[in-house]
Amino acid sequence: MQFEIxxxxxxxxxxxxxxxxxxxxxxxxxxxxxxxxxRELHNQSSSTTDGISFRCICNGKMGYAATELLTPEExxxxxxxxxxNALCIESDDPVMIFRxxxxxxxxxxxxYALPTMxxxxxxxxxxxxxxxxxxxxxxxxxxxxxxxxxxxxxYLVNVRLFNSYGLDLSNRYGMTQGGAEAVVQLGEEKExxxxxxxxxxxxxxxxxxxxxxxxxKGKMQPKLVESGPCPVVFAPxxxxxxxxxxxxxxxxxxxxxxxxxxxxxxGTEIAAKCFSLIDDPMYEKNPAKTAFDGEGVxxxxxxxxxxxxxxxxxxxxxxxxxAGKASTGNGKRSSxxxxxxxxxxTLIVEPGNRSLDSILSSAGSxxxxxxxxxxxxxxxxxxxDFSIESAGFRxxxxxxxxxxxxxxxxxNFFDLLKNIREISDTLDFTPSGLSGVASPAVWVEGxxxxxx
Numbered sequence: 251m252q253f254e255i256x257x258x259x260x261x262x263x264x265x266x267x268x269x270x271x272x273x274x275x276x277x278x279x280x281x282x283x284x285x286x287x288x289r290e291l292h293n294q295s296s297s298t299t300d301g302i303s304f305r306c307i308c309n310g311k312m313g314y315a316a317t318e319l320l321t322p323e324e325x326x327x328x329x330x331x332x333x334x335n336a337l338c339i340e341s342d343d344p345v346m347i348f349r350x351x352x353x354x355x356x357x358x359x360x361x362y363a364l365p366t367m368x369x370x371x372x373x374x375x376x377x378x379x380x381x382x383x384x385x386x387x388x389x390x391x392x393x394x395x396x397x398x399x400x401x402x403x404x405y406l407v408n409v410r411l412f413n414s415y416g417l418d419l420s421n422r423y424g425m426t427q428g429g430a431e432a433v434v435q436l437g438e439e440k441e442x443x444x445x446x447x448x449x450x451x452x453x454x455x456x457x458x459x460x461x462x463x464x465x466x467k468g469k470m471q472p473k474l475v476e477s478g479p480c481p482v483v484f485a486p487x488x489x490x491x492x493x494x495x496x497x498x499x500x501x502x503x504x505x506x507x508x509x510x511x512x513x514x515x516x517g518t519e520i521a522a523k524c525f526s527l528i529d530d531p532m533y534e535k536n537p538a539k540t541a542f543d544g545e546g547v548x549x550x551x552x553x554x555x556x557x558x559x560x561x562x563x564x565x566x567x568x569x570x571x572x573a574g575k576a577s578t579g580n581g582k583r584s585s586x587x588x589x590x591x592x593x594x595x596t597l598i599v600e601p602g603n604r605s606l607d608s609i610l611s612s613a614g615s616x617x618x619x620x621x622x623x624x625x626x627x628x629x630x631x632x633x634x635d636f637s638i639e640s641a642g643f644r645x646x647x648x649x650x651x652x653x654x655x656x657x658x659x660x661x662n663f664f665d666l667l668k669n670i671r672e673i674s675d676t677l678d679f680t681p682s683g684l685s686g687v688a689s690p691a692v693w694v695e696g697x698x699x700x701x702x
Contacts, residue, residue, distance in 0.1 A: 252320060253410050256302055259325035264306065264414070267329050271347045272306040273413040275544070277586035281405035284370040286378045288396040291371055301586035304328050305347070308336035312345040316587035344571040350417040351548035355532055355541040362424040362537065365404045370426075373402035373449055377430040380459035388434065388467060395433040395440060400459075402428040402449060407538075417546050425537040425681060428455065432462040434470060441469040446680055448537070465620065469641060472653040475701035481616030481671075482659065483609060483645065483693045486678035488619045490687040493527075493597055495625045496634065496663045500554050501592040502569035509632050511664055512560060520560045521667035524602060527555040529564065531579070531595035538684045544583030544590050552578060554594075555667075564592050582684070599689040602673035606691050609672050611648035613693055618643045618650055619659065634663035657701040669696040 253276050264272050278300035285293040303316035306329070313336025315328050365373075377400030385394045406424035411417065429446035443465025447458050484492070498504050505513035512520065521527075531549035532539045543549055545567050553561045565573065566581030569592065581590045610618070619642040629636035637660040644651035674690040 253302075255322060256320060256325060257412055259322040260302075260304055260329060263326040263329040264304075266326075267333055269306045269308065269329070269333065269414075271414050272304065273347050273411070273546070274302065274304055275583065275586060276300070276302045276410040277583075278408045279405065279585070280364055281403065282364060282367055282370055283401065283403040284367065284374040285399065285401045286374045287399050289375070289379060289382060291375065292399070294367060294371060296367065302328070303586050304332045306332050306336060307345055307347060308333050310345070311336040311339035311341075313337070313339070314589065343568050346567055346571070347413050347415065348417065348546040348567060349415045350546060351542075354419070354548045355550075357421075357532065357539050357541055360422045360424065360537075362406060362422075364406050364424065365426055370402045370404060373426075373428055373455065374400040376400070376455050377402065377428055377459055380455060381430060381432045381463050384460070384463055389436075392434055392436045392467060392470065394463075395435045397433040397440075397442075398431060400428070400430045402426065411542065411546050413546065419542050419546055421540050421542070423538045423540070423684075426450070427681060428458055430459050430462040432459070432466040434463070434466045436470055439470065441466050443467075443469065448681060450537075468643070469653045469655065472641070472655040475617060475644065475654045475657050475699060477699055477701050479696065479698050481613045481645070481693065481695055482697045482699070483606075483613060483616065483618045483691055485618065485620035485642070485691055486689045487680070488622045488640075489599060489689040489692050490680055491622050491625055492663065492666075493599070493687055493689070495629050495636075496631055497594055497597065498631050499634070499663070500564050500594075502563040502565045502573060503592050505563055506569055506572060511632070511634060512563065515560050516562055518560060519558050520664065521555055521558040522670040523558040524673055525555060525558055525667060525670050526553060526600035528553055528598040528600060529580070529594045529596070530598055533596035533598065533679075533686070533688065535679045535688065536596045536681055536686045538681065538686075540595070540684065543577075543579045543581045545577070545581040547577045547579040547581060549579035549595065564594065566590055566592050584683075594685060596679075596686040596688060598677070598687075599673065599692070601675045601677055601690045603675055604672060606674040606676070607649075609674055609691065609693050610645055610650065612672070613645050614648050616645040617654065617657075617699060618645055622659075629663075634665070636661060636663060654701070657699055659697055659699060661697045665696065666694055669694050671695050
């Protein structure tokens with residue numbers, strides 16, 4: 251196997267360079283994708299990349315180097331580059347090569363194989379085709395526009411991690427995803443709806459296409475909403491987008507740099523008692539599971555927030571050493587040549603006990619937000635302030651009413667957490683590489699709406 255040959259060459263070069271603490275990280279990624287526009291194939295691509303990195307401790311500093319030139323002869327130069335880089339480091343942050351955890355979760359062996367390009371093309375055509383096929387069921391005068399698109403994507407990843415303490419870990423994961431954007435037209439008006447999901451069973455294409463079309467036609471002939479404070483129920487997709495924007499506040503690195511308002515908040519109440527947030531690297535619905543992070547630390551399911559109380563930030567080895575804590579296994583590496591970055595695996599907003607219909611009934615009136623746009627431009631991840639363009643539906647007499655758009659929701663993420671009233675009982679999961687978010691709908695009080 252190529253990795254074993256490269257590993258032996260790196261170990262030999264490290265010993266000759268006088269290095270006793272080092273780590274080897276290898277990643278191979280293969281991906282295929284296909285896209286359609288209208289009923290025609292629009293684009294397809296494939297790629298395979300693999301590379302290896304070497305980290306070492308020299309004079310108390312961590313040096314790093316990576317390459318895609320995978321020959322035994324290249325490995326000696328890789329070691330020398332990493333050693334030289336260590337001598338240039340000025341940071342006094344603690345560094346370490348991890349000796350290994352006592353126990354690693356045993357994951358089921360993945361039998362995933364990349365789909366063929368032909369099958370991906372067919373999936374993409376089926377996703378957009380199903381939307382066109384449903385045109386006869388649309389309201390009179392409404393049609394499916396040729397801007398309707400489908401895509402399918404398959405990828406497979408192999409990871410190896412070996413270090414000077416004999417830690418030798420491997421992982422293999424992959425998944426096939428699909429998505430569709432339905433565009434419908436009524437007169438001069440056009441609206442679109444988007445849905446992404448795993449293509450993991452026979453009904454996946456049907457459910458993705460149906461949801462995309464439902465979202466698109468539900469937005470047709472929207473009205474404006476009155477400005478002012480009102481109850482807001484966020485759809486699962488909207489909750490996921492908001493969490494993805496502000497999850498950096500749960501990073502120990504951001505907290506230690508003074509860039510998170512959650513610094514020093516562990517063990518204190520930061521949210522409503524009905525809110526719990528879990529980070530789970532072994533979430534059953536996410537095919538991209540991992541038993542170890544980018545530093546070799548065992549991963550585990552953990553509550554970031556339980557019943558409103560923040561239990562922990564996310565730590566890697568360096569931030570944990572600075573805080574006098576153990577790493578939470580959140581030192582992630584997105585590729586063979588990336589540095590260690592703190593991040594979540596699958597974020598899960600723990601569901602409540604009531605259905606969405608029941609929550610809407612209790613809310614009585616207000617706004618149901620199913621789309622948020624421009625979060626990265628309209629949100630400050632440090633302060634938590636946001637002002638975001640949104641679209642959704644009125645809540646009238648305890649039920650979803652007509653569509654509304656062109657309104658802005660303003661507030662603060664940390665206040666939002668405290669003002670959560672209720673959480674629905676059904677999770678909706680969206681994968682994203684080694685990460686993902688699963689969330690129910692969330693009812694929030696105290697937000698301001700800027701409409702007409």
